[in-house]
Structures are given as C-alpha cells and as structure tokens.
Amino acid sequence: MAERGRPRNFDRAAALQQAMNIFWQRGYEGASLCDLTAAMGINAPSLYAAFGCKEALFREAVQLYSEREGLLTARALTEQPTARQAVEALLRDNVGAFTDPKKPAGCMIVLAATNCSTANQAISDHLLERRRFITAALRRRLQRAIKEGDLPRVDVTAIANYYTTLLQGLSIQARDGASRAALNRIVDCGMATWNTLIETAKTASLIKA
C-alpha cells in the first residue's frame, strides 16, 4: 500500500453519491460547483483533484446511477420469465424508484440534460446514448421472448419504443409531482392493453411485409 503523501480527508464514494443526487435533482447545468461542493462536503480543489472536472464528475455520477438504479431495469428484463412480466416489472419497479421520497423524482438519464447549451452538447449526447441503450435492452428482451415462443412474431421495435416512450413520460409525471398510485394507474393502462398491443404489432408487421 504505497499511499504516499497526505491521505484524502473524505470518502470519495460517498462524495460521488452526493454529487449524483445533486445532478439528479438539478440537472447538469442546473447543478453549480457551489451546490456540488456544499453537498459533497469538500472544497473545489478537492473536487478537481479527485474527479478531474465537472463533466468527468457528471459522467462518473451517471455511471453510478446506471449501476444503482439501472439495476432495477436490468433485473426486470432478465429475471422475469415472460416478456409481459418483464415489461410490467420494468414499469412498476421504475415507478417505485421514481416516487421514492428519499430520492429525486424521475429518472436522471431522462431529466438531467433535456436542454443543454450548445457548449454541453456532449453531455446531452451521452445521456441520449444511455437512453437508446435502455430501449435496445428492452428490444432484445422482446426478441428473446419470440425466440422462446413466449411472444408471437411482432414488431419488437414498435413495442420497445412504445414502452420506452411511456417510461420516459412517467419520469416527467414523477418530476411534476405525481403520486406513486397515480403513476401505477398509468402503468395499469399501459399493461392492460398488452394483448391488444401484441395483436396490433403482429398484424401491422404482417401488413408491412
């Protein structure tokens, strides 16, 4: 353990988590360095020494968020036996997280950089990539269901995009103060229509072909 020099005086992981919460709550540009250092309990030079710059800190915070909160989504998609159960678990689990009073409302990936100045386009693009990754994961899960015979041959892109859109809308609703019950009521609507939706995607896909 060749830890030369004065040892760090704060818990880097704990500080990162605080930074994540601030970014989650206020967005990339809405979170000032002053906000960040105050929440992290350190001064600016310590922040820069430990994380590089604001953008690098944000990317680490997004990574932490993905590992923490994205776990819900990943588990819902992999562990549920059927596509329908996977989609419903994905929606319900995220609604639960979106309305956890101990956390900022809604999804950080969706909300933290919806509008950025042109100088921070890279930040927007980074989150856009993450959003597309989630949609792709859902699409792959639906494809797996077709292969497993759990789902008829449907337009998986359409279904995945539809539920992604609903999920992103739920983030806005959560941020706007909707209750967990209200959001679950919306999920009820989204899931009640599953059978019809699959039929539609099937026929539409056939019409296209």
Added chain:
Amino acid sequence: MAERGRPRNFDRAAALQQAMNIFWQRGYEGASLCDLTAAMGINAPSLYAAFGCKEALFREAVQLYSEREGLLTARALTEQPTARQAVEALLRDNVGAFTDPKKPAGCMIVLAATNCSTANQAISDHLLERRRFITAALRRRLQRAIKEGDLPRVDVTAIANYYTTLLQGLSIQARDGASRAALNRIVDCGMATWNTLIETAKTASLIKA
C-alpha cells in the same frame, strides 16, 4: 396615435417569435441573452426596453407558443366528434408538429425547463401549470364524451393521465431524433389499445366504487 419619441427600429412580434424559437430549442437557462439578442437581431438594451427582462420575455414566448402550437391541441379536442377521434387527432397533430423540420423537435412546454436551478423555480412552476392545464383540457373532453354518451363511465383522470404521459414521452422521443414515422408507430400502439383501455378503466372504476 401619440407615438412620442424615436420609433422602434425592429418588429416586436418577429423578434418575439425568434426568441420563442431559441427558448424552444435550448430551454430557459440554456438560452443566453447573447443567443437571444443575436437571433432577434437587436441589442440588449432594446430587448430590455421592449420585454422587461429575460423571464418576462420567456413568459411572452410561452404565451405565443401556446397560442400557436397549442391551437393544434385545442382544435383536436373541440372539433373532433368523439373522444377517441379527439385523442388520436391530439396525438397525431402533435407528432406532426414535433417532427416539423422547420421547428425545434418536441414540445416547448415539456422541454424548456425540465431542470432548472433553484433560482428559476418560478419558471419550472409556470410550465408545470401549463402542462396541468393541458391534462385538464383532455380530462374535460373525456367527461364531455361521457355526457354525450360517446364514452361509458370511465375513470377519466386515469385515461387523461395515461395519454398525457404518452404525449410527454413523445416529446422526449422527438427531441432524441425519432422520425415522424417512428412516432406515429408509437401512436398506433397507444390508439390500438383504446377499446381495451376504456374497458379496463370502466371496470377498475367500478372496482374502486
């Protein structure tokens, strides 16, 4: 018309429209005064003399946006004969507007202040109020449909919230670069399930009662 003093050298309405476009594209905080004055073709003092301050300019821009783009929604809700047609027209017309290449993608009311610094909470609240107004208009339209016998007695709040969520999700999808065809494909999914959804909202409402 006692127009005293030196006359204004620019078209106030045209300048406001340019400001609206900048706010629409970059959001309230993402749009700097430099961006605004450049797009409006005027200098800062002219902007302040004509509009007061950045926040007042933004509120006027939101008002203009509501009158211009909100017209689509208002017309869809009032002019279509049935609730189903009204909702579908609302979604289709907004998808058309969201993907108009001559305009910024997505809805300004949804995207322009999703994450604001605490100093500009009033801006967020203003747009939140507008969003709630739109949901309320949809809910009233559904209630009207029940009164007209066009719709069974359903949980109109749930249906209105569901389609609002979908519409807000569509704004994010549009901003993320989704094509008009892709968004219409999502609307297909949302509308294909109308009958099932109404049945569900009916029974659920009865269960509740």
Added chain:
DNA sequence: GCATTTATATATCGAACGATACAGAATCAG
C-alpha cells in the same frame, strides 16, 4: 530528522451571465 509527496483551505482567476448607464440619434409637440 528531513526530503518528498499528496491533500487541504483560502483566495482568487478569466469568462460568461443577466442587466444598465450613458451619450447620441430619431421622432413628436409646440
């Protein structure tokens, strides 16, 4: 002990932010 290394706290830095002071230009009333 002493040199080296790294982290900390204070005190900024230059740039960009929203917003104005000011002088000059353009119109009106008389």
Added chain:
DNA sequence: CTGATTCTGTATCGTTCGATATATAAATGC
C-alpha cells in the same frame, strides 16, 4: 426652431460560473 421623449449602440456593471495558484498540513521513505 426648441424641448421633451423614446429608441439605439457602445461600453460597461456586479455576480456567478467553472477552474486554479498558492501556501500550509499531513502522510511516507530513508
């Protein structure tokens, strides 16, 4: 014409932004 009024362009204002220079404190290696 003169005086009053309003708009315009230049040149800032004070503040906050993200990011650092500097000196000191706390650890290690020898």
